[in-house]
Amino acid sequence: MASIKDVAAEAGVSVATVSRVLNDHPSVSADARARVLAAVEALGYRPNAVARSLRTDQTRTLGLVISDVMNPYFTTLARSVEEEARALGYSVVIGNADERPDLQDHHVRTLLDRRIDGLLVSPTDGGSPLMLDTARGGTPMVFVDRWIPGVDVPVVRADGRAAVRDLVSHLYGLGHRRLAIIAGPAATTTGSERVEAFREALAEYGLPLPDAYTGQGDFQAESGRRVTDAFLDLAEPPEVVFAADNLMALGALDAVRARGMRVPQDIALAAFDDIPWFVHTDPPVTAIAQPTGELGRAAVRALVDMIEGRPPQSVTLAAHLVVRRSCGQPAPTPSEQPPATNRSLS
């Protein structure tokens, strides 16, 4: 593969001049510029990004460590992150932690070794030593969706508090009184916050949230299945199950179906995180939708601000309730017609 030296030789100039042309530095004669450009064309030369990064100490690359690629929420997030980064002249390297702290650390370490310019993380846990060191250690870093308390890093996230209150109000209005939740890992902020918001909202209606009605999940489908099974085995099962993410909702749906029971007749279901498929499940699932695309874009902007020496902004956006039929109410058909299935949620 042709190097800058070959181009210099071909154009009859020094490598410095070639480099100047490539980075369009002003002081290059029109003649030299033309010759270099011709040589570049002739040789099909492309600058070696590795060498360039070594010299300039910047890679124009952002790392994004997400908790689970199989989760449509994170997939949407990744997509918007890449889009915004590309618009800003950066590329993105994604690491999938699969909700495993060890894998998360693996990716963070690999990305750091690669000398990425900045890191976007949606932590799977309360923060490994590596993560904490990285945050303190000067690497530009932004938390997105989930964050780690006590660490001085900008956070871009959605606040679901109001939407959860709306959900509880909706459920209460339908006559439900025994409400259960499938929580995410307590070590994640989204895991604990959603339970907290749910508990507070219930309290406003004078409803309790007994321990038996808070199942511990891990944001993956299997755990939703397991927890729902346990709920269904109770002497007095809940009337509603609220899954703290869409994958656990899917698991819950599995568990209910496996018993030959029906949603919402036998048990109601709601989920955090709306996704296109929820429109077409049986029944369509009532969910809390996050402005995922905007979250991703805002996170990239904050990170790039940090990298380029501008003060970064933490951002909190509102989530909102989307009512469908999984909690018992007939769908308000007009609003449910043909929502743009794919992109509309972002």
Added chain:
Amino acid sequence: MASIKDVAAEAGVSVATVSRVLNDHPSVSADARARVLAAVEALGYRPNAVARSLRTDQTRTLGLVISDVMNPYFTTLARSVEEEARALGYSVVIGNADERPDLQDHHVRTLLDRRIDGLLVSPTDGGSPLMLDTARGGTPMVFVDRWIPGVDVPVVRADGRAAVRDLVSHLYGLGHRRLAIIAGPAATTTGSERVEAFREALAEYGLPLPDAYTGQGDFQAESGRRVTDAFLDLAEPPEVVFAADNLMALGALDAVRARGMRVPQDIALAAFDDIPWFVHTDPPVTAIAQPTGELGRAAVRALVDMIEGRPPQSVTLAAHLVVRRSCGQPAPTPSEQPPATNRSLS
């Protein structure tokens, strides 16, 4: 950030010795090794992968260019690719082409500039000049899922021919005679092959595939919606719509629902690519399942073989039909109980 020089100074040895310890080269005394390791520990030193890559001319990184991150099929593929690559000591950088040839080229170029060791591609089109040059130009490359005919690059893919025949047989058995297909872009192999297989299977049953019944989609939900709408507007609409991928099936579902019609009573639906959500849609969707995970793993193995100088193997695996209720038959309930929603399809 500490460099190898700092470590050398701290340990009181030369950088050469540090490097030898790091790459566990045999000829280093136990004493020197211990001192270096201690210095590494003390300084929290991590080798700079950029510098290392420049010198060794390898990045231990694979590029994966997929057609659409929002498509669960590719998401599953990406996951298995990363897993296998990690097991083999490589990392993966994903580029999402969003079914756009220009974006695909953008990612290929970026990855090449980064000097990745090898490229895994699922091409969105018939091959841009860049793609063709890259393939011929000696960069280790493997096509996965889709490929470009006439290019001498190993291909790892699934053959859906038999499964499509099974599907048509299933549909014929249910009494359906007017079958339509939402095709993918003709420039992609999966786009044209699936139509071909469908047409051949129909021929075996003496059924035609009129032009009016072959709609042109682009593997995205919106096109499925549009094509289905057109089908439904025909004087004699088809009895079955077969979508060449899961996203277009989702769009088809949208279109049908928007008219207040029902699947399968008013029109039947089947899809290529099975995904966990199809179990829970209304109705559960009959689909052709690919061994996606195995595809990803085989592709990585082929690519790494190529990179490391071993002869790579093209691989073709079989897809199979999964019957659910969207074509009219009551589900064979036992097999449909609680299939592991998330991982089982890979």
Added chain:
DNA sequence: GTCAGTCGTGTAAACGATTCCACACGACTA
């Protein structure tokens, strides 16, 4: 006609690693 300032260019020093080569030092062997 001299001097200061531009302008375009090239030389060479980095960046942080790996690795070839030479060499010092003991321990053998002859």
Added chain:
DNA sequence: TAGTCGTGTGGAATCGTTTACACGACTGAC
């Protein structure tokens, strides 16, 4: 005792860039 060999080590070149610095040629002001 002298020569040979093996072992561990360091010096220095190298990978492909960018960029500080120096330099020669020209311009315009005095």
